[in-house]
Amino acid sequence: MSNGSVERRIRRRSVHRSRSTAVAVSLVVLALVAAWIGTEAVLAAIGRPPLLADPQTVVDAALRPDAAFVTIAEVIAVVLLVLGVVLIVLALKPGRQHRSVIDHDRGAVVIDTRILASTAANAAGMAAGVPEGNASATARGRSTKVRVVPVSGIPVDDTVIRDAVRDRLSGLDERFGRRVSVTVEEKGTLA
Amino acid sequence: MTKSNRTLNRIILFVLGLVAVIVGITIGAGVLPAVRDAISGTIQLPRNLTVPASSLWIIVAVCAVVIVLALMWVFTRGGGGTSVAVRERSGDDQVTVNVALVRDVVDHELDGVRDVISARVDTYLVRRQRAARIRVAVRRGGDAVTVLTAVDQAITVLDRTLGRQIPVLVHLTGGTRSTLAKPTRVH
Numbered sequence: 001m002s003n004g005s006v007e008r009r010i011r012r013r014s015v016h017r018s019r020s021t022a023v024a025v026s027l028v029v030l031a032l033v034a035a036w037i038g039t040e041a042v043l044a045a046i047g048r049p050p051l052l053a054d055p056q057t058v059v060d061a062a063l064r065p066d067a068a069f070v071t072i073a074e075v076i077a078v079v080l081l082v083l084g085v086v087l088i089v090l091a092l093k094p095g096r097q098h099r100s101v102i103d104h105d106r107g108a109v110v111i112d113t114r115i116l117a118s119t120a121a122n123a124a125g126m127a128a129g130v131p132e133g134n135a136s137a138t139a140r141g142r143s144t145k146v147r148v149v150p151v152s153g154i155p156v157d158d159t160v161i162r163d164a165v166r167d168r169l170s171g172l173d174e175r176f177g178r179r180v181s182v183t184v185e186e187k188g189t190l191a
Numbered sequence: 192m193t194k195s196n197r198t199l200n201r202i203i204l205f206v207l208g209l210v211a212v213i214v215g216i217t218i219g220a221g222v223l224p225a226v227r228d229a230i231s232g233t234i235q236l237p238r239n240l241t242v243p244a245s246s247l248w249i250i251v252a253v254c255a256v257v258i259v260l261a262l263m264w265v266f267t268r269g270g271g272g273t274s275v276a277v278r279e280r281s282g283d284d285q286v287t288v289n290v291a292l293v294r295d296v297v298d299h300e301l302d303g304v305r306d307v308i309s310a311r312v313d314t315y316l317v318r319r320q321r322a323a324r325i326r327v328a329v330r331r332g333g334d335a336v337t338v339l340t341a342v343d344q345a346i347t348v349l350d351r352t353l354g355r356q357i358p359v360l361v362h363l364t365g366g367t368r369s370t371l372a373k374p375t376r377v378h
Binding site for chain 2: 003006013014016018020022023026030031034035037038041044055056060062063069070073074076077078079080081083085086087088089090091099102104106107108109111114116118119121122123132168171
C-alpha cells in the first residue's frame with residue numbers, strides 16, 4: 001500500500017521546520033531593495049531628483065570615500081554580514097522541532113516533547129502517590145528526567161517510579177523508556 | 192504538510208545568505224583606507240566613472256525581474272490544503288467525502304476522553320493522495336498513552352466509516368489552550 005510513503009513524508013515534514021517564512025521575509029526584503037535601486041535608476045534616467053542618492057553619486061562616493069560614506073558603508077556591511085550568516089545557518093541546520101516520532105501500526109504519529117514529559121510526570125506521580133504538581137519531568141531526545149517531591153511522611157521508592165515511567169513510555173514507543181533517571185527531593189511537602 | 196518545496200527553500204536561503212555575506216565583505220572591506228592601499232598595486236581602481244544612461248535601464252530591467260520572481264515565489268507558497276477527504280469516481284458518478292465528516296467522526300470519538308482538550312482535523316493533497324492530519328491537544332500533565340489509544344480507536348472508526356484507510360498524521364501537541372486548561376484535582 002502506498003500509504004507508507006505518504007505517511008513517511010508528512011511525518012518527516014512535521015518534525016522538521018519549514019523555512020517558508022524565512023524565505024518569504026528575505027525575498028520581500030530583496031524585492032524592496034530592488035525596487036529602491038530600480039526607482040533610483042529610473043529617476044536618474046529621466047532626470048528627476050533622486051530619493052536618497054542617484055547611481056552616479058554612489059559610484060563617485062565608492063571610488064573616493066569620505067569619512068561619512070565609510071561609516072554608512074560599514075554599517076550596511078555589518079548588517080548584510082549578520083543577515084547573511086543567519087540565513088546560511090537557517091539553510092544548513094536540520095531545523096528539528098521539539099517533537100518525536102512514534103512507531104505505530106496505523107498512521108504516522110508525532111508527539112510534542114512537552115507531552116512526552118507530561119506523560120512521564122503523570123506516570124511518576126501515580127507511582128509515587130504524590131499530587132500532580134509534585135512530579136515534573138523533562139524529556140530530551142530519548143532520555144527522560146523525572147523529579148519527584150515526596151509528601152512528607154510517605155517514603156518514595158525511586159526504582160518503583162523508574163519502572164512505572166518506563167512502562168508508561170514503552171506504551172508509546174519502547175525506545176523512550178530506555179533512559180529514565182529519577183530524582184527524589186530530600187525535602188518533602190505537606191499533603 | 193503544504194506543497195512548498197523545502198529543498199529549494201533551503202537553497203534560496205543559502206544563496207541569499209552567501210550573496211549577502213559576499214556583498215557585505217566587499218562593501219565593508221572596500222571602503223577601508225588600509226584595504227584600498229593594500230590592493231592598489233594589483234587592482235587599479237579608476238579615479239572617475241560615469242554611469243552611462245543606457246546602463247540605468249538595464250539596472251531597471253534586472254530589478255524588475257528580481258521583484259517579479261521574488262513576489263511570485265512568496266505568493267505561491269503554501270497550498271496543498273483541501274476540503275475533500277476522499278474522492279472516488281466510477282464512470283460518470285463521483286463520490287466526495289468532505290473533511291467535515293472526518294472532523295465529526297474524530298470529534299465524536301474523542302469526546303469525553305480524559306486529557307484531550309480538543310482535536311483539529313485538516314486534509315491535504317500529498318503526492319496526489321489525500322491525507323488527513325489530526326492534531327490532538329493534550330492537557331498539561333496528561334497521559335499521552337490513553338490519548339493515543341483513544342485516537343487509534345477513532346481512526347479505526349474512521350476507516351470503517353470511509354471504507355478505506357486514508358494516510359493520517361496524528362500529532363499529539365500541547366498548544367496554548369492546554370497551558371491554560373486546569374489540571375485535574377482528583378484522581
